[in-house]
Amino acid sequence: MPDLFEWLCRMGDNTLVLGHRVSEWCGHAPVLEEDIALANTALDLIGQTQMWLGLAAEVQGEGRSADDLAFRRDAWDFRNCLLVELPNRDFGHTLMRQFLFDSWHKLMLTGLCESQDDRIAAIAMKSLKEVSYHQERSADTVIGLGDGTAESHDRMQAALDRLWPYMGELFQPDAVDDRMTRQGIAPDLAALRSGFDAIIADTIQEATLVLTDSRFAHRGGRDGSRHTEHLGHMLAVMQVLPRSYPDARW
Amino acid sequence: MTATIQQMWEWLGQVPDPEIPVISLVDLGVIRSVDQVGGEWVVTISPTYTGCPATRVIEMDIQTALSARGVAVKIRRQIAPPWTTDWMTDSGKAKLEAYGIAPPQPSGGPQRCPHCASTDVEKISQFGSTPCKAQWRCRDCLEPFDYFKCI
Ligand SMILES: [Zn+2]
Numbered sequence: 001m002p003d004l005f006e007w008l009c010r011m012g013d014n015t016l017v018l019g020h021r022v023s024e025w026c027g028h029a030p031v032l033e034e035d036i037a038l039a040n041t042a043l044d045l046i047g048q049t050q051m052w053l054g055l056a057a058e059v060q061g062e063g064r065s066a067d068d069l070a071f072r073r074d075a076w077d078f079r080n081c082l083l084v085e086l087p088n089r090d091f092g093h094t095l096m097r098q099f100l101f102d103s104w105h106k107l108m109l110t111g112l113c114e115s116q117d118d119r120i121a122a123i124a125m126k127s128l129k130e131v132s133y134h135q136e137r138s139a140d141t142v143i144g145l146g147d148g149t150a151e152s153h154d155r156m157q158a159a160l161d162r163l164w165p166y167m168g169e170l171f172q173p174d175a176v177d178d179r180m181t182r183q184g185i186a187p188d189l190a191a192l193r194s195g196f197d198a199i200i201a202d203t204i205q206e207a208t209l210v211l212t213d214s215r216f217a218h219r220g221g222r223d224g225s226r227h228t229e230h231l232g233h234m235l236a237v238m239q240v241l242p243r244s245y246p247d248a249r250w
Numbered sequence: 251m252t253a254t255i256q257q258m259w260e261w262l263g264q265v266p267d268p269e270i271p272v273i274s275l276v277d278l279g280v281i282r283s284v285d286q287v288g289g290e291w292v293v294t295i296s297p298t299y300t301g302c303p304a305t306r307v308i309e310m311d312i313q314t315a316l317s318a319r320g321v322a323v324k325i326r327r328q329i330a331p332p333w334t335t336d337w338m339t340d341s342g343k344a345k346l347e348a349y350g351i352a353p354p355q356p357s358g359g360p361q362r363c364p365h366c367a368s369t370d371v372e373k374i375s376q377f378g379s380t381p382c383k384a385q386w387r388c389r390d391c392l393e394p395f396d397y398f399k400c401i
Contacts, residue, residue, distance in 0.1 A: 033385065037377035044381065047301025051329070122330035126300060129332060129401045137376050 003176050005060050006079065007186065009069070010222055012052030013080035016070055017231070018101060019045030020238050021088060030091055037137060041098070044130040051123045071242040075232045082221035083166040085231040089159070092145050092152060096159035099138035103199050104170050104192070106135045111187030120185060139203045146207025157209050168217020171196070176223075253321050258284045258291065265315045268307040269380050272349040275308060277342025279335070282328055291316075291323040296333035299381035335400050346398055352386065354400035363388035364395050 023042035029035035053066035083101060088094045109131055112124035145152040173181065173189040180186040204211050220226025242248070253261075262284070263276040275281055275295075282294040293312055297305045309325045316323050335354035343353035352360030362369050368390035375385045376399075383396045 033375040033377070036379070036385075037375055040377040040381055043301035043303075044299060045301070047299060051300060118330075122332075126329045126332040130299060133376060133399070133401075 002059075003179050004185070005056055006176050007180050008052055008056035008059065009077075009079040010081075012049050012056055012066075012069070013078045014084055014101075014105075015045040015052060016049040017078065017080040017234070018084035018098075019043075019049060020234060021084065021086075022094070022098070024088055025091075025094065034091070038094075041134055041137075044134065048123070048127045048130070051126070055119055055123065067242070071239045075227050075235055076224050078221075078227065078231060078235075079224055080221055080231075081166070081169050082218050082228055083163065083169070085221065085228055085234060086163070086166065087230055090155060092155040093159040093162070095138055095141045095145065096156060097163055098134065099142045099203070100163055100167055100200070102131060102135035102138045103203075104167070104196055105131050107192045107195050107199075108187065108189075111192065115186065116184035142203060142209075143207045146204075146209045153208065156207065160204070160209055161212065164212055165214070165216050165218050168215060169219040169222060172217065172219065174223060253291075253319065255284055255286075257319075258293075258316075258321070261316060261319055261321075262293070262312065265311050268304050268311060269382075270346070270349070270351065272345045273338075273342045275312070277339045277345065279337025279339065279342070280308065280333060291321055292326055293323050294326045294328050296328055296337075298333050300329075302381050304380070333401075335398065338398075350395060351383070352395060352397040354398045356400060358400055360386055360395075360397045363391060363393070365393050366391040 019042045022038050022045065025035065025038040026042070027035065029038055049070065050066050053069045057064045057066055057069055083097060086097065106128070109124045109128040113121055113128065115121040115124065142156065146156040147153070148156075171189050171193045177186065177189055181188045201211065221228075259276065259281075262281055263274050265275045267273050267275060267278050270278075278298070280295050280298060282296050283292075285292050285294075293316075295305075295308065295312075305327075312325060313323060338354065346353045347364045350364050352362070352364045355361050359373065360371055363371055366388060368388055370389040371386050372389060373384065374387050374394065377383075378385045378396055382399055384399050385394060386397045387394045
């Protein structure tokens with residue numbers, strides 16, 4: 001796959017898969033305000049997906065649309081990081097995943113605002129406004145629940161322990177990322193790490209949680225080589241309508 | 251009969267926002283430009299939030315309103331520079347407040363309760379009934395209200 005297409009799928013598949021996961025909460029959140037917040041976050045992420053995958057389809061030049069890429073690819077074609085495809089589990093787990101992703105996402109988009117590719121810089125500038133809101137809310141919630149009751153604290157600590165090994169993948173550039181960085185299209189992923197660690201350390205401390213020292217990292221989502229078994233199940237649900245009624249319009 | 255640019259803006263100023271119908275699309279600041287390109291009218295709009303379902307309705311409402319005036323238009327979406335609440339008109343902000351929605355403030359929170367004008371207000375949630383709004387509450391009159399987020 002050409003680099004730019006591959007890289008745009010990484011951005012668009014992250015927002016698509018997380019957007020779908022978060023949308024699974026619609027009508028199920030613990031309180032009305034949180035239900036609305038989750039639905040709005042999902043909506044923003046799906047909106048961003050339309051821009052990333054829309055541009056991916058354009059640069060691919062095979063007459064496909066963002067919808068074609070979202071609904072007519074299989075798990076092995078997806079380029080999202082493993083973190084976003086993990087199941088929601090409980091509310092605290094969902095918000096911890098959101099906080100970890102938002103914190104990376106905000107730094108990444110900030111870097112992309114300086115992209116040499118004007119189309120990418122435009123999408124990043126538009127998305128960054130929304131993602132700043134997401135990050136503010138998810139950080140507040142992680143603090144509220146971490147420094148909350150004994151029950152909520154334990155659940156947040158368990159979520160952090162479970163999810164932390166999935167963060168490393170987002171900071172390990174491969175050959176595609178390296179070429180994007182050399183062309184001035186995208187920031188160096190490894191260079192985002194120190195800013196990320198600082199944000200995480202502050203919030204986690206305020207949430208009275210403990211971060212493990214381990215840097216062990218699960219990987220294989222961003223190049224599609226080793227997605228978890230969860231992605232296929234999620235796609236089966238997400239894609240069933242357009243796959244059952246191809247080219248249906250409404 | 252051919253329309254003038256001035257007429258086009260006037261007509262667009264009469265198209266209500268689909269979600270907050272007390273303000274027009276011009277008040278909302280989503281109409282970037284109106285141009286005549288090779289005999290064809292082009293209206294350029296800036297979407298508010300990327301996933302906002304109202305964007306498509308806004309496009310349809312523009313087409314419908316102008317075709318009722320006998321004008322066919324092409325709509326172009328422009329995302330850069332990104333839409334900001336700074337582009338909302340002052341009259342639009344006043345109409346929002348009269349309607350019960352606190353208008354956006356650079357400080358990031360409402361200046362006062364749109365019902366009783368008290369400044370003793372608190373945030374309930376950063377997210378509200380539409381992507382552009384947050385939920386706040388007045389500690390004096392105890393009423394909840396929408397705040398139009400400043401972005
Ligand atoms: Zn009041």
